[in-house]
Amino acid sequence: MKTLSGIVLTMLALSLAACAGTPDTRTIEERMAERGYLIGPADQNIPRYRINSWSSVDDRYLTIRSGVNDYYLIELMQPCFGLESAFSIGIGTPTTRVDRFGSVLVRDIDGRVERCRIDNIFLLSRVQ
Numbered sequence: 222m223k224t225l226s227g228i229v230l231t232m233l234a235l236s237l238a239a240c241a242g243t244p245d246t247r248t249i250e251e252r253m254a255e256r257g258y259l260i261g262p263a264d265q266n267i268p269r270y271r272i273n274s275w276s277s278v279d280d281r282y283l284t285i286r287s288g289v290n291d292y293y294l295i296e297l298m299q300p301c302f303g304l305e306s307a308f309s310i311g312i313g314t315p316t317t318r319v320d321r322f323g324s325v326l327v328r329d330i331d332g333r334v335e336r337c338r339i340d341n342i343f344l345l346s347r348v349q
Contacts, residue, residue, distance in 0.1 A: 249282060252295065254348065258284075260294060261344040266320040267293055269312060277304045283325065284345065292345040295325065301337035303327040 245252070253260055256278075271287045278284060280300040285293045297304075304310070307327045313336065314323035325337045 231309055232238070244290070245279065247291050249278070249294075252278060253345065256284075256346050258292065258294075258345040261346055263341050263343050264321070265317075265342040266295055266318040267291075267342065267345050269314060269317050269319055269335060270314065272319070275310060277307065283310075285319075293341055294343040294345050295319075296341045296343070297325060298338040298340040301325060301327055303329040303335050 247255075250260055267285060267287045271291075272285055273288070274286045276284045278294075280302055281297050283295050283297075283304060285295060287293065301340050302340060304325070304327050309328075311326035311334075312319050312323060314320065316322075319339070319342070321339055323339050325339065327335045327337060329335060
């Protein structure tokens with residue numbers, strides 16, 4: 222009986238591991254709709270002093286909450302591999318606004334900082 226339960230547990234663990242490695246094939250629009258957002262106009266900028274919170278979508282996208290009810294989607298130029306597991310991020314920008322000339326700074330486990338260039342910023346609106 223112990224052998225059968227061991228086999229079942231092993232098969233369950235392997236199937237869960239296979240699921241974890243499956244890439245998400247949904248579009249960013251579908252993933253944001255699942256979170257309750259519609260993607261709006263591009264080429265936005267965010268006052269740096271008004272950023273309240275952030276959340277990673279994957280290693281290429283993150284959402285920013287600015288002010289009370291303003292939400293933005295930041296698209297990075299290339300994958301930022303530490304983004305999904307980061308506890309905090311930094312924003313590097315030459316001005317007082319976050320725009321396409323800025324970067325997202327992510328510190329990895331070793332303490333190195335990965336600079337991930339911003340490709341675009343989209344305004345998000347809540348789905349009613």
